[in-house]
Amino acid sequence: MDPHLLTTFVTVARCGSFSAAATELGYTQSAISQQIAALEADLGLPLLSRRPVEPTPAGRRLLEHAEPLLLRLRAARADVLRAAAAPRHRIGLAVTPLGFTADLADRLARARAAWPLLEVTVVTCGRERVAVLVAEGEADLGLVDGLAAPSDPLRPPDAGPLTTTGVSEEDVVVALPAGHPLAGRAALRLADLADARWLRTPLCPLPRLRALAGDGFPVALEHRGDDVRTLIALVAAGHGLTLLPASALRTPGGAVGVPVSAPRLVHRVELLHGTLPPGPAADLARALTG
Amino acid sequence: MDPHLLTTFVTVARCGSFSAAATELGYTQSAISQQIAALEADLGLPLLSRRPVEPTPAGRRLLEHAEPLLLRLRAARADVLRAAAAPRHRIGLAVTPLGFTADLADRLARARAAWPLLEVTVVTCGRERVAVLVAEGEADLGLVDGLAAPSDPLRPPDAGPLTTTGVSEEDVVVALPAGHPLAGRAALRLADLADARWLRTPLCPLPRLRALAGDGFPVALEHRGDDVRTLIALVAAGHGLTLLPASALRTPGGAVGVPVSAPRLVHRVELLHGTLPPGPAADLARALTG
DNA sequence: GACGTCCATGAGCAACCCTTATGGCAGGTG
DNA sequence: CACCTGCCATAAGGGTTGCTCATGGACGTC
Secondary structure: OOHHHHHHHHHHHHHOOHHHHHHHHOOOHHHHHHHHHHHHHHHOOOOEEOOOOEEOHHHHHHHHHHHHHHHHHHHHHHHHHHHHOOOOOEEEEEEOOOOOOHHHHHHHHHHHHHOOOOEEEEEEOOHHHHHHHHHOOOOOEEEEEEEEOOOOOOOOOOOOOOEEEEEEEEEEEEEEEOOOOOOOOOOEEHHHHOOOOEEEEOOEOHHHHHHHHOOOOOEEEEOOOOOHHHHHHHHHOOOOEEEEEHHHHOOOOOEEEEEEEEOOOEEEEEEEEOOOOOOHHHHHHHHHHO | OOHHHHHHHHHHHHHOOHHHHHHHHOOOHHHHHHHHHHHHHHHOOOOEEOOOOEEOHHHHHHHHHHHHHHHHHHHHHHHHHHHHOOOOOEEEEEEOOOOOOHHHHHHHHHHHHHOOOOEEEEEEOOHHHHHHHHHOOOOOEEEEEEEEOOOOOOOOOOOOOOEEEEEEEEEEEEEEEOOOOOOOOOOEEHHHHOOOOEEEEOOEOHHHHHHHHOOOOOEEEEOOOOOHHHHHHHHHOOOOEEEEEHHHHOOOOOEEEEEEEEOOOEEEEEEEEOOOOOOHHHHHHHHHHO
């Protein structure tokens, strides 16, 4: 179970081809073939069916383990190096679109005013990617958002020992087109909307809704991408519903937000980071949480 | 960051000696020296100070990552092999002392009556060890107990993708000597006992109490080991207090239990297992949870 | 049915890693 | 103070590993 062999295996499984994996990894096809054979011999199991190349059941199982394992390996390396490295003034901040609220933007602005030397790069991406970037040290701090019961921590993707600190909690609203029959309500229960048509979007995971409020929540339209304005425009045009933090709907845009009364939900933002050595990154973390 | 080098590093750090690690791992001292040198060269950092041999700060950081990483590696291997192996009739059950309640013993008895072929081995050990045994496939099922807020899952040690299912929740009581001034109370708040003298025992983690009810909980006596009767005897003799599930104090033994009214706490038992292929282990898991 | 693509296999060679042997350094002892 | 002992580092040697190159065989396509 050499990680070297494991990366090869993951690459072959992703490419669906020994030769493609070989060129991607910079080996010859023969080397790949031998590596896979070595891994299969080590476990005593066939991991890939050939022609077409796809994982066997045991291979699929191994794949589930291999990806997070390799991530943790890279994360461990990055963490050790980061702890030993000199503090930098370039800070990388990875955020989910709804994780970077106006309030946090203000705090960041104050922090930059207080420490003019601070150079900040903000990257917007999905939750898992934020965790990966932080774990691998490509970002110093991460901000992830999610739906949770009040004061219930979000479950970060498993990328090693990352510290999470809640930085804000805010009410959740259902986004409805302005003319929607329910748009005038003071509050709505999520279960009452289980039969409505919903948007499938990375910004509001439907499986989480189903876990919280029972089955249902059929998909009307799928949205790929990170942009909140696009999402609100889709809601306003009646393509389907979604949940958003209350503040995201305060700017007028043809959609209105109706608070969710049950289940009790909050939109929670958490700061994610590895062990921060004293320095600009730790200062910024304090500024964002404080 | 070859796992091979990582195990060597962990062993050397534990032994505090290159030569001792060499004999333990079945290498020559020279090989160990070269492996550590290779790891240090790979990371570009000194990991161990020599004479005496002990981890540098970077080494300590790496140690924190290495142990769970190696555990996950073994766990992944065990999981893949287990999924592919033929179902066995020998079932290993790893339990914490307070995790194996009378109710669960009954369910196990019924399961054995229903499937006479079932051979069961029960191992008692601590929480972390249970998780390790299950993760590495040495036990098929695990039962761990802990204090939690109601319906709040326990956090299992990070040993890869293990499934946890709650199997019982029960009230928590403070164990007091029979003649204790508070022994007659109908209920007690944990914070009121922060200044009492407590037993430090693996069966009731004091750090958890401090997290739940604030600082305090000074240690009167340390108890090492798994035996609940020993613990109750210590309480009865006035050596200090501890928390136990209500049922553990129903048998008379010179100690009485007073329910804890705040914070709201339960003693929770969870079943822990990897992915179970259909067969005896899965049947038993259903019997224990059902 | 011929061809092309793709994976498996064998030979050769370089790199790696372990062992043996030896050197250097620190601490304890006569 | 010299010596000895225990411990880690380093050099050299050899076996194994793991790569590339070359080729063979199986499947799919035209």
